[in-house]
Amino acid sequence: MLKTPLIYVRPNPKEHGMKNQIEGVLRDNQKVVLVEDLISTGGSALKAVTAIRKAGGKVDHCLSIFSYGFAKAIEQFENEGCQLHHLLNFKALILLAREHKSVSNEQFSLLQSWHDDPFNWGNKNGFADKPD
Incomplete structure (x- = not known):
């Protein structure tokens, strides 16, 4: 198919086993596009951005299927240096x-x-x- 690596980011690290928050192979400075189904306030997506960056990944873009386009979310993504893209937003x-x-x-x-x-x-x- 795409032959592109995939990682999965949990909201919080597991409390047992390896206690990973990120599953899959993430290399230092590896570029990552975060894909979300929905962006409302952006809190959970930005938590994932932070986790990926902390683990050495480089996240500059987040793609969502749907976004409410709330000013709060847009501002938070701008402050984190992550461009927000969506397929459909509330206004449309x-x-x-x-x-x-x-x-x-x-x-x-x-x-x-x-x-x-x-x-x-x-x-x-x-x-x-x-x-x-």
Whole structure:
């Protein structure tokens, strides 16, 4: 197939056996492209970037299938010197949904407002956690 090496990065090192966080062969200064299914805040992907770099790998790019495109994630990747690429992002998805009439203009606006402030949107729109 591609004849390209593959490594797997766990969120945390194993607690038993070799206690590896990275499985597979990673050579010093070996270039790595991190592939993720989803980027939201970027926390787990950046944790993997840190682990790969600590093990001697060189990660300058991360590719995701989908990204919410949150400013927080974009900023964090820039700060770490890792370019973020995606196949599809939230803005493109909702534009396609509106174009194909899968969402109304009102729903589109609601989705945009959520994306503009996702971490406070619930509280601002009456979805605050209620005590039991």
